[in-house]
Amino acid sequence: MNYPVLRSLQGKPVRLTRCPAPVNGHPMNLRTILILGSLSAFGPLAIDFYLPGFPAMASYFGTDEKHIQLTLAAYFLGLSLGQLAYGPVADRFGRRIPLLFGVTLFMLASIACAFAPSLEWLIGARFVQALGGCAGMVLSRAIVSDKCNAVESAKVFSQLMLVMGLAPILAPMLGGVLVSTFGWQSIFVSLALFSGACLAAVALGLPESMPASTPRQPLSGAFRQYVNLLQDRVFIGHALTCGIAMAGMFAYVAGSPFVFIKLYGVPAEHYGWLFGMNAAGFILVAQINARLLRKTGPAFLLSRTVWIYLTAALVLLAISLLRTESLWPLLVPLFICVASLGCIIPNASACAMSGQWARAGSASALLGCLQFSVAVIAASLVGLLHDGTATPMALVISLCGVLTVGLSVLTRRAQGTRDAQAKPV
Numbered sequence: 001m002n003y004p005v006l007r008s009l010q011g012k013p014v015r016l017t018r019c020p021a022p023v024n025g026h027p028m029n030l031r032t033i034l035i036l037g038s039l040s041a042f043g044p045l046a047i048d049f050y051l052p053g054f055p056a057m058a059s060y061f062g063t064d065e066k067h068i069q070l071t072l073a074a075y076f077l078g079l080s081l082g083q084l085a086y087g088p089v090a091d092r093f094g095r096r097i098p099l100l101f102g103v104t105l106f107m108l109a110s111i112a113c114a115f116a117p118s119l120e121w122l123i124g125a126r127f128v129q130a131l132g133g134c135a136g137m138v139l140s141r142a143i144v145s146d147k148c149n150a151v152e153s154a155k156v157f158s159q160l161m162l163v164m165g166l167a168p169i170l171a172p173m174l175g176g177v178l179v180s181t182f183g184w185q186s187i188f189v190s191l192a193l194f195s196g197a198c199l200a201a202v203a204l205g206l207p208e209s210m211p212a213s214t215p216r217q218p219l220s221g222a223f224r225q226y227v228n229l230l231q232d233r234v235f236i237g238h239a240l241t242c243g244i245a246m247a248g249m250f251a252y253v254a255g256s257p258f259v260f261i262k263l264y265g266v267p268a269e270h271y272g273w274l275f276g277m278n279a280a281g282f283i284l285v286a287q288i289n290a291r292l293l294r295k296t297g298p299a300f301l302l303s304r305t306v307w308i309y310l311t312a313a314l315v316l317l318a319i320s321l322l323r324t325e326s327l328w329p330l331l332v333p334l335f336i337c338v339a340s341l342g343c344i345i346p347n348a349s350a351c352a353m354s355g356q357w358a359r360a361g362s363a364s365a366l367l368g369c370l371q372f373s374v375a376v377i378a379a380s381l382v383g384l385l386h387d388g389t390a391t392p393m394a395l396v397i398s399l400c401g402v403l404t405v406g407l408s409v410l411t412r413r414a415q416g417t418r419d420a421q422a423k424p425v
Contacts, residue, residue: 033156035201036143037163038194039099039136042106043079043372044164046133046191047072048171053184060184061119068119071126078130079137080372086138087365088225092218094210095139095146095361099202102135107195114188129191134368136198141353141364146209150354154289154298157346161286172272225362235352235363237411241302241404242348243370245309245341247378248400252278252338254379255393263390264327274331281339289343298347299412305343306401306408312336313394313401320394330390337397344404351411 058068089098109129116122144156178186229235260266260274292301316333324330349367356363378396385392 033159036140037160038198040140041164041167042133042136044167049175050187052176053179056184071123074123074127075130076376078127079134080369082131082134083138083365083368086135087362090361094208096208099139102132103199105132107192110188110192114185138364142360143209145353145360150350154347154350155293157349158286158290225359233414238348238352239367239370241407243374244400244403245344246371247374248397250375250379251382251396254382259390278338281335282342285339285342298350302347306405309340310401310405313398317394317398320390
């Protein structure tokens with residue numbers, strides 16, 4: 001029988017004795033991808049959707065926007081910590097039960113946010129909302145890992161980027177319309193309705209993906225699983241590459257409102273269009289990446305794209321130091337930086353999750369925790385370095401570029417060493 005020739009992580013042709021995707025015999029059809037993409041979007045959607053409501057919430061609770069920012073910090077904290085809890089649970093009980101629990105928790109917390117009587121209540125409800133929302137982020141990656149090999153996973157992650165990428169484009173615009181028309185509470189009511197629809201989709205259209213033959217990891221060994229993953233140089237290298245690349249994205253998200261609106265006088269209503277333009281570039285490159293994966297491996301594409309990201313970041317830094325009077329010179333390298341992440345993030349995620357089937361939940365949880373932990377540090381650094389120019393944002397993005405390239409090179413060497421040791425004598 002003639003079996004298909006696929007590509008390894010590095011892009012080298014490999015003839016297989018069986019087609020490895022889908023691993024569990026369930027095709028990743030359009031319905032499944034849409035469900036997983038919606039679940040993955042819980043994190044960014046619950047952030048970008050409610051940002052236009054900050055002034056209205058500050059007025060409602062009789063405080064300033066600095067204190068309203070605590071609701072965002074609580075959400076980030078919940079995303080980072082919650083993912084670590086879902087991983088071992090998913091490896092013990094499968095993906096479906098914790099996913100249903102998490103989506104239900106997100107829906108109930110969204111309702112609690114909408115009817116919050118005080119700022120303290122809202123902060124607590126946002127933390128609980130994040131604990132529920134991160135289930136979709138962790139388990140969608142684990143489900144892809146259950147069903148697909150590394151190359152197919154990278155393709156699916158690129159397709160998920162299309163669904164996820166719509167959140168930063170549409171959410172601020174829709175959120176602004178809802179706030180001005182119905183008040184800030186309508187944002188959380190909408191999130192509750194969205195999560196309710198996702199809950200129904202999971203219950204009716206997403207079967208258990210964890211293969212019956214996969215060993216169920218005991219909860220008592222959760223800490224050991226994380227220790228083993230942290231000692232895996234290839235996993236941790238790809239996970240940090242993905243996390244630091246995403247940190248560059250968060251540095252842009254944190255710095256762009258000041259740079260665009262305050263520094264260069266872009267009208268607030270036009271900011272969403274500039275933000276959406278960069279998000280569209282991210283989506284476009286993610287789809288190009290999915291097509292390129294038909295001919296080469298995710299590690300090969302990752303190792304090339306990080307250099308594009310670094311080059312654009314350094315150009316961005318140089319232009320910011322020139323203090324140009326026009327915004328346009330900054331927009332071009334910034335667009336390239338954001339767009340290149342559409343290739344870096346899905347490929348780094350696929351490489352990190354490769355071969356983690358028995359502990360895919362824990363691996364996905366640690367990957368997500370590292371992503372958001374590093375991203376929050378980068379966003380905070382932009383604020384701490386604020387000097388009234390675009391330089392802090394450009395500097396943090398450039399630093400992320402340098403670290404991403406360095407990690408990519410070191411991880412590629414570690415992968416080569418592992419492959420050499422695994423090769424039969």
